[in-house]
Amino acid sequence: MTTFYSIAKTVVKTILMPLYRIEVRGREHFPKDGGVLLCSNHIDNLDPPVVGITAPRPVSFMAKEELFNVPILGKVISNLQAFPVKRGMSDREALRKGLNFLKEGKVLGLFPEGTRSKTGEVGKGLAGAGFFALRTDAYVVPCAIVGPYKPFRKLKVVYGPPIDMSELRSKKAGVEEVTEIIMSHIRHLHDSHK
Template identity: 55%
Template sequence: MKLYAFGQFICRTFFRLFFRPKVIGKENIPSDKGVLLCSNHIHYLDPPFVGAFLKRQTRFMAKAELFTLPILKTLLPKLGAFPIKRGASDRQAMRTGLKLLRDNDMIGVFPEGTRSKDGVLKPGLAGVGFFALRSEADVIPAAIIGSYKPFSTLKVIYGKPVDMQSLREEKKSPEEVTVVIMGAIQSLLDEHRH
């Protein structure tokens, strides 16, 4: 945790030096229960930006290829990240994610599965809906708005929790739940774009 807190400090300093960060809605993130934090994905700096200004540690699910790179394979696990294989049903990642959520950790995911080159929100992957349905975690939509151009405004907005209770009562599928989560992210993008 100390390494993570130090990393957060470095990231906050970096973002404040090179951008004009605006953080909105931190109060929507509960402090004492499992959280599935679901954000759009526009840049490789999204994970540190999403997590840098929060009090809680965000454990990111990251593509497995990153865990084979020299420095990252040692650093990422120490920062609480865990791998997921893209394009396949990765049962180990699913088990790890569910255990973390049941242990009241906060997991950060990018439901699109890859960066959006044009900034338009892409459809989400059903795995996000699976996590949302199979855990008791609060599902918090998040939106990153900006271009990561030096000294430009960069916003991250944390929305109110998605109403999972009604989705469970209606026996929605993981795919349907993912559509609802993506809709919540899109609403944040539409509301805060200007």
């Protein structure tokens, strides 16, 4: 973990934990080492920092390319090991970078829905999550953020046990099928902690 990441995590945690009364469940499920594909639902712009401060290990996020063009923010998220992805198309460079993160034993954070849910309910996931889950031996950890984000109201972040991918990998399941399985785990966590 870089010094910048540690400092940023401490500062953000100091602000967000009391403001949203964040309650974290299931951290014990998080693998202590090895590559982890961390897949969460997406309800607010604050989801990446909230997942970042509650996960037991540093998380590198794929983030939409436009964010890296925003003055100051682009520099900050780059220093937090985030990397850009072009939305709405197959971005080979981003896919390669994500695979390398996982193969190096790092934690890659994804919001498989690709965009924020307007209703707070867990939507349909895009194929990227299934792609990373099938192309590596990384643990696949589902995460549910149960909102809404309202100051001084409780916000829950729930980590589930890693999803067993062995059978899906051996039978060469399709990326859409695997993504839907990941989303069903996130949905179950979300609905059972409302």
